[in-house]
Amino acid sequence: MVKQERAARSRRSLVRAAAAHFDRDGYAGTSLSQVSKSAGISLGGLTFHFSSKAELAEAVEEEGRSAAVATLDRLIASPDPPLRQLVGLTVELARQIEENDAVRAMMRLARERPGAPPWSAEWLPVARDLLQRAQDKGQLRSAARPEAVAALAVHLVSGAEMTARRGAGGEAPERASEVLGRIWELVLTGILADREDAAEMVPRPGAGLS
Amino acid sequence: MVKQERAARSRRSLVRAAAAHFDRDGYAGTSLSQVSKSAGISLGGLTFHFSSKAELAEAVEEEGRSAAVATLDRLIASPDPPLRQLVGLTVELARQIEENDAVRAMMRLARERPGAPPWSAEWLPVARDLLQRAQDKGQLRSAARPEAVAALAVHLVSGAEMTARRGAGGEAPERASEVLGRIWELVLTGILADREDAAEMVPRPGAGLS
């Protein structure tokens, strides 16, 4: 019993240390010896818990993923209207990205590891569902097709991750979640003073350099 | 003369091969021997041109950066209105990201290498200037402050990079630049059917989980 408790604590501290390293240095840039040193566990001990580097990375991914989906689950349980839920979902995600090493590590690992499923697969279906319901309730402009808004959401979350990652060393620690909130206000109502101009603002695909 | 020509060709093929590897595997995940093999140049030859991995990475960054700024320079020379220029700028950037290994590699390296200036420093000032002029001409809604729109643009370009990167292995080769175009159409005119609802869609910062 006591042994198992100690083992669980070791495992947790290994995952936590690994998350920090994977987040900062990526998969290839992280060495197991660094992780074991940060966690205060011998390299042999690390091997006992995770028999390979890939396995450790998967544990970190799992940790981050579950933290993120826990947030999602809490949010979609709220009684808010669907569109607000979508916005809240991305903003909360951004907050997790800012504050949780494992979440950032998970996103980075999902990108860098070959064959891993993209992280957006976890929440995109939810987002699409919310948007469908928003459309059904007439909250969306007719031109705003759910699929396009979902793509927008993906782009914004990507941007939030970059903002959070860069902000760590910058002098202006602007919070990614707040930036994202301001962007949503903008996006929801639109940028143009005159909506009629929109058509000629976007270059036609394949048109080359105007 | 002949020598210099051959040297220049070798150098170029090294940079090209390195760009592909850095793009795919990142800085730490790329080995010089792989690069030299891909380029068909011996490791000694690589060392002659680039005395360290960091130097090679800098050359790749420079290559990608100059390709990108060349595109920017061409765009801002057009007589289009500023807002359209901004949209075109991001869309053309996305196209470069799709098509040019070196540009993708440059963006990735700029993130992964410590101490490197963020790539957005190159085009953000231009974007801010365009937005200021758009505001002066009354093209922006009063609520759309230039700084916020610039932040939006950064997020969208980040998202375009991720889209382009993921698309490489996916089954749906959706072009990042086209996706970006559709997103801009959405964003310019807004998402909400009723603009009055915007205020209550975005959670107040610091409010926690609503």
Next chain:
Amino acid sequence: MVKQERAARSRRSLVRAAAAHFDRDGYAGTSLSQVSKSAGISLGGLTFHFSSKAELAEAVEEEGRSAAVATLDRLIASPDPPLRQLVGLTVELARQIEENDAVRAMMRLARERPGAPPWSAEWLPVARDLLQRAQDKGQLRSAARPEAVAALAVHLVSGAEMTARRGAGGEAPERASEVLGRIWELVLTGILADREDAAEMVPRPGAGLS
């Protein structure tokens, strides 16, 4: 327990093999792969015990130094008169130099490695002390100042090292310690038949080519 024993044996055989190589080829001329091969330990195993070449060299130096000072300690514990102790000290040192790879390697490494303290610092103070006592007891000629005799001892030990080193490959395996003994007999009593001639035998410093 058994593990630690095996580890100690591995370590020792590494140090022994390294001593032979450092002695023969010097610091820069010795490669770790050669050492690991000679010791019958894989290169990775070597790295486990000594994380760098410098660290291995230090272990070899320490090994040789301790062997030498052990000899010194045994000698100065004898009841012999001081001058005889000094002679015995250099002769025993010469014997160590002949027979012990680590001692030779230590002396060579102490010369070749930048920043390392010269080996003579270890025994010169002892020699000076012996000479001072010899002078106090009236065993030295008045012209033989302790400092000068100490310098002579240093020269002779240097010469013994060279003799031992060259002898390894020569056809005349003359033992350095025996040669040194004969030299001391000579030096103690002097070379000249007529001591009065000494003054005009040595060129005055700064006189150039007489």
Next chain:
Amino acid sequence: MVKQERAARSRRSLVRAAAAHFDRDGYAGTSLSQVSKSAGISLGGLTFHFSSKAELAEAVEEEGRSAAVATLDRLIASPDPPLRQLVGLTVELARQIEENDAVRAMMRLARERPGAPPWSAEWLPVARDLLQRAQDKGQLRSAARPEAVAALAVHLVSGAEMTARRGAGGEAPERASEVLGRIWELVLTGILADREDAAEMVPRPGAGLS
């Protein structure tokens, strides 16, 4: 003609630079690129003059050797008595060792390069001859056999080299040639106050640790 002059100058500056490096870092520790940089000649140029590192080392050895034998030749032409010539010979050698990079490099290379003839082969015959003549003239004590004195001379020159080499970085730049002079004064007349004690000062060979 002009070409050849320039070539000779290049060659000389290469040898000079190489001497400094070989002296400081030894054969294995010296890289051709460093030498070429110090000499201000391209690496290809170096290869033109010396087609291999060994060849360059031989040129340096030759340079140092000829400088040393020139000194010897000048000395043995003097009308001094033989013993004084021997002393002068070693002292002048020490002076060369102090002042001439190539001489120091030559001595080091002669030790480090496998198969090279020992440098003492160059002057030992001369020394032996001088000692024989000194004995014939009755200048030596009967116990001072020429062969033993020659061995002493070799030891002293070895010691002078070490003194010169170590002195470079020390705080007391004591000149090797002056130290050697004082040692000779000592050695010529002897160290002991009472010559009768000599027999019991030197341990019998093979006696082990007294």
Next chain:
DNA sequence: ACCTGCGGGACCTCCCGTTGAT
């Protein structure tokens, strides 16, 4: 004839991820 730019591999030191013996 003299020198250089360019390129080729072999190797070196160091580190990494992993595995048995205990």
Next chain:
DNA sequence: ATCAACGGGAGGTCCCGCAGGT
């Protein structure tokens, strides 16, 4: 859960050709 050892590359350097210009 550890200690000890392994083998495979990593990045980097080295010594050396060889085609070509001056």
